[in-house]
Amino acid sequence: MSIQFSEEKLAKVQEIIARYPEGKQKSALIPVLHLAQESFEGWLDVPVMDYVAGLLSLKPIEVYEVATFYTMFNMKPVGKYVLEICVTGPCMLCGSDEIVEHVKTKLGINVGETTADGLFTLKPTECLGACGYAPMMQLGKHYKEHLTKEKVDALLDELRTTAMS
Amino acid sequence: MSVKLLLEHDGKEGIRNYETWALNGGYRAVEKALKMAPEEVVEEVKKSGLRGRGGAGFPTGMKWSFLAKPEGVPRHLVCNADESEPGTFKDRYLMEFLPHLFIEGMIISSYALGSNTSYIYIRGEYAWIPDILEQAIAEAKAHGWLGKNIMGTGFDCEIYVHRGAGAYICGEETALIESLEGKRGNPRIKPPFPAVQGVWMRPTVVNNVESIAAVVPIINLGGEAYSKIGVGRSTGTKLISACGNINKPGVYEIDMTISVEEFIYSDEYCGGIAKGKQLKACIPGGSSVPILPANLLLKTAKGEQRMMNYESLSDGGFQTGSMMGSGGFIVLDEDQCVVRHTLSLAHFYMHESCGQCSPCREGTGWMYRILKNLEYGKGKMADIDLLWDVQRRIEGNTICPLGDAAAWPVAAAIRHFRDEFEWHVLNPDESQHRNFGLAHYADDLVTA
Ligand SMILES: Cc1cc2nc3c(=O)[nH]c(=O)nc-3n(C[C@H](O)[C@H](O)[C@H](O)COP(=O)(O)O)c2cc1C
Ligand code: SF4
Ligand code: FES
Numbered sequence: 100m101s102i103q104f105s106e107e108k109l110a111k112v113q114e115i116i117a118r119y120p121e122g123k124q125k126s127a128l129i130p131v132l133h134l135a136q137e138s139f140e141g142w143l144d145v146p147v148m149d150y151v152a153g154l155l156s157l158k159p160i161e162v163y164e165v166a167t168f169y170t171m172f173n174m175k176p177v178g179k180y181v182l183e184i185c186v187t188g189p190c191m192l193c194g195s196d197e198i199v200e201h202v203k204t205k206l207g208i209n210v211g212e213t214t215a216d217g218l219f220t221l222k223p224t225e226c227l228g229a230c231g232y233a234p235m236m237q238l239g240k241h242y243k244e245h246l247t248k249e250k251v252d253a254l255l256d257e258l259r260t261t262a263m264s
Numbered sequence: 265m266s267v268k269l270l271l272e273h274d275g276k277e278g279i280r281n282y283e284t285w286a287l288n289g290g291y292r293a294v295e296k297a298l299k300m301a302p303e304e305v306v307e308e309v310k311k312s313g314l315r316g317r318g319g320a321g322f323p324t325g326m327k328w329s330f331l332a333k334p335e336g337v338p339r340h341l342v343c344n345a346d347e348s349e350p351g352t353f354k355d356r357y358l359m360e361f362l363p364h365l366f367i368e369g370m371i372i373s374s375y376a377l378g379s380n381t382s383y384i385y386i387r388g389e390y391a392w393i394p395d396i397l398e399q400a401i402a403e404a405k406a407h408g409w410l411g412k413n414i415m416g417t418g419f420d421c422e423i424y425v426h427r428g429a430g431a432y433i434c435g436e437e438t439a440l441i442e443s444l445e446g447k448r449g450n451p452r453i454k455p456p457f458p459a460v461q462g463v464w465m466r467p468t469v470v471n472n473v474e475s476i477a478a479v480v481p482i483i484n485l486g487g488e489a490y491s492k493i494g495v496g497r498s499t500g501t502k503l504i505s506a507c508g509n510i511n512k513p514g515v516y517e518i519d520m521t522i523s524v525e526e527f528i529y530s531d532e533y534c535g536g537i538a539k540g541k542q543l544k545a546c547i548p549g550g551s552s553v554p555i556l557p558a559n560l561l562l563k564t565a566k567g568e569q570r571m572m573n574y575e576s577l578s579d580g581g582f583q584t585g586s587m588m589g590s591g592g593f594i595v596l597d598e599d600q601c602v603v604r605h606t607l608s609l610a611h612f613y614m615h616e617s618c619g620q621c622s623p624c625r626e627g628t629g630w631m632y633r634i635l636k637n638l639e640y641g642k643g644k645m646a647d648i649d650l651l652w653d654v655q656r657r658i659e660g661n662t663i664c665p666l667g668d669a670a671a672w673p674v675a676a677a678i679r680h681f682r683d684e685f686e687w688h689v690l691n692p693d694e695s696q697h698r699n700f701g702l703a704h705y706a707d708d709l710v711t712a
Pocket of ligand 3: 190191229231233352
């Protein structure tokens with residue numbers, strides 16, 4: 100995989116940089132890391148971070164220290180679908196533990212692991228601001244709320260089908 | 265029927281679109297504000313008595329008047345849309361469903377503060393919301409409410425949405441500023457305060473989404489009229505995000521004159537405890553504020569009815585009261601275990617500590633491990649005292665209030681539910697398959 104944004108994404112990077120004052124392009128770092136993670140297989144490998152450093156005229160260490168601070172940035176490869184189930188207090192009150200257990204059995208993986216076929220990663224997370232719609236998970240850009248075991252089963256089937264087609 | 269200032273148009277078909285919003289009185293507040301001098305807008309907000317809705321409750325007008333205005337230095341409004349305090353999901357609701365209300369508030373506030381470039385720092389997980397906000401911003405701009413020389417006033421303004429990437433600490437205003445500068449979210453030592461040296465060392469005002477949105481009705485009604493809604497120093501309306509074991513979780517707008525009991529049991533709000541169970545405990549203002557047992561939640565220690573406002577929720581201080589906080593209202597029914605819930609919150613704070621100060625970095629880990637032993641039947645009586653001691657040593661000894669926020673829930677749990685903790689120690693096996701239950705936590709307190 101060559102590490103290079105498309106023309107369109109490079110234009111997006113310029114647009115992001117322009118939101119901040121002259122010389123403060125470091126502010127674009129987190130938004131650009133999001134763009135990089137989306138573009139390069141869902142995680143931030145060292146060459147990807149170095150590429151971002153180059154784009155924003157930063158030292159690589161400035162990128163590493165930020166990338167490792169924020170939980171949304173994956174520092175190792177992840178599955179095609181990352182199931183981020185919230186397990187904080189309010190979700191726990193509404194049965195999030197059972198949902199996590201169910202996914203574990205169903206996929207045969209532990210917390211933090213990825214299925215052998217590379218499809219699913221289970222990543223329990225802290226409160227996602229959806230406490231009133233618990234239990235819930237984040238899947239890519241969107242939330243799946245009011246989860247039940249049946250809904251999780253249907254969701255996993257749907258994702259498998261999408262991945263195969 | 266309660267007053268609706270923020271959610272007045274909630275649920276109307278197409279209300280996210282500019283046209284529908286405008287037909288419902290949208291942008292009248294901006295028009296009105298632009299005809300006033302910026303200082304007059306600040307004055308109205310002062311008069312309104314609006315208190316910051318992010319959790320600390322600091323008067324917004326006063327904060328605005330502290331903003332330094334050195335010659336030739338740009339200043340910025342940064343909206344705090346990081347919303348990560350467990351139990352809190354009201355800002356998301358406003359941004360997702362009433363984006364133009366919020367953008368109106370951003371424009372008026374930017375004008376009042378003289379911010380030509382304002383930022384909305386939104387938590388990264390709300391990944392679909394920036395599109396909604398950017399659409400609203402583009403529409404406002406197309407209609408001349410943003411951009412250069414807005415409505416011939418000579419005032420220029422741009423608003424940008426900036427996504428975070430998952431860190432509760434970035435809700436703390438100086439951590440948020442660091443993060444906006446593209447750094448790790450490590451809180452700064454204050455002073456200097458953001459009002460003097462904020463983002464890029466420029467004077468900065470950081471306000472919560474709901475505070476910014478509330479500026480719209482304040483301008484529409486006038487600060488004076490707004491201040492007459494509510495009670496005492498709890499003026500206007502407040503959004504409460506209710507969750508946990510209730511029949512109708514969701515976001516509600518209250519005018520702060522209702523009682524906690526009404527809020528929990530009335531069908532207009534939470535609709536009572538789910539599955540016909542009994543109320544055991546509640547954290548009324550987001551995970552950082554003290555948990556209260558049912559009896560102290562519904563009535564103050566003096567035996568008065570507890571009301572849903574800043575003063576009443578904190579009546580009795582931390583001994584017997586709690587706080588309004590962010591309005592994240594977490595309800596626990598009789599089947600819930602307070603030790604387990606506290607453990608979950610302790611894990612949260614341990615995970616979210618930025619690690620700069622030892623009492624917070626080490627203390628949150630200690631609290632988590634002690635609670636884990638207690639919850640899993642491996643605790644000793646002395647651990648309860650040790651836990652108390654650890655939380656006490658964190659509070660007040662850290663750079664930012666996350667340390668306090670981690671200590672308070674633990675302190676309150678021990679203060680009010682000590683026998684539940686002791687029961688775990690005395691019944692290590694039984695506690696693994698049965699909960700302590702409601703016990704005496706809903707019993708009427710004998711008032712002297
Ligand atoms: C650990 C921590 C997390 C916070 N998280 C938020 C948050 O998510 N949203 C928010 O508006 N304020 C949050 N605050 C409060 C902010 O520091 C700040 O007081 C607030 O944004 C000011 O806005 P307001 O005056 O309009 O309430 C947090 C504070 C701390 C210490
Ligand atoms: S109190 Fe905790 S979160 Fe705040 S600065 Fe210190 S270590 Fe970081
Ligand atoms: S606790 Fe799960 S979304 Fe808030």
